[in-house]
Amino acid sequence: MGDFSGRAVLQWETLSLRISPVTAADSGVYEAxxxxxxxxxxSMCFRVSVWEPVRPPRLEARVLHRERGWCNLSLVCTVxxxxxxxYSWSCTGDPLGALEHRPRLHLQVRGDADPAVCRCNASNPVSGSTASTDIAAACRAVASDFSWSYCTVKGLLCLLVLGSLxxxxxxxxxxxxxxxxxxxxAPSSLGAG
Incomplete structure (x- = not known):
């Protein structure tokens, strides 16, 4: 049995081959x-695919831009x-954006939005795992880190220019x-000489 020595057992009653323990390296095309x-x-050929269980994904929220009460952010889900x-996504609330089947999701959220949770589901044919985050909280956290508005910055620049003048x-x-x-x-005197 070559590479399967001690791991493979032919089950005659079901005409199946049991490999234990099985690893992803056992995937491939077999001939019997x-x-x-x-x-x-x-002779018969058959393909064997071995899938490992999906580990819990890592979900990261990246705020891209804040303007006029809206928060543009990107969610990145990786295993x-x-x-x-x-990958698939589901969100509560009303974030604007298409819930695509990709590891990255772009959304637009109102700055005063109620808690809104987005969930990333990562799966393969044998298992799945999820991770979630509150996108409204992620936007509020960035807003508290950088609380200077456009008007505040413009006012400070005007004061700086005025001070320089x-x-x-x-x-x-x-x-x-x-x-x-x-x-x-001194007045010049012109004399005649």
Whole structure:
């Protein structure tokens, strides 16, 4: 039995092969030869796929942009060391965005939204696993980290420019005072000679 020595047992009553323990390396195309009592041999090929259970996915919320009461964010769902995994999404509330069958999901959420939970389901033919996050909380967390609005930044820049102009006028005034008034030129006398 080659690579299956000690791991493979042929079960005649069901005409099946049991491999234990099985690993992903056991996937592949196999050929079996069957001989009937008259000596006629029939060959059959079959494909074996071995799937490992899906580990719990890692779900990360990345806020991309905040503007005018809306939060644009991206959810990224990954399964460490996974082979062929399918993804699906479900969300409570009313986030704007298409719930696609991809590991990445782009959404738009109102800044004052009630808690809204998005769930990532990662699955393969033998198992599935989920992870979830509150997207409204993720947007609020970023808003509290960076609370300066556009108007606040614009106001601070205007104050900085105004302060620079006042400093330039004051320095010019001081320099003129230190040098004193400009000298007057003496009247010239023209004499006849």
């Amino acid at each position: 030869d069957f001989e009937d009592p008259s000596g006629h041999v029939t 460490p060391g996974a082979g062929d995994v399918s 006042l400093a330039a006028v004051a320095i010019t005034h001081l320099l003129v005072q230190q040098r004193g008034p400009p000298p007057r030129s």
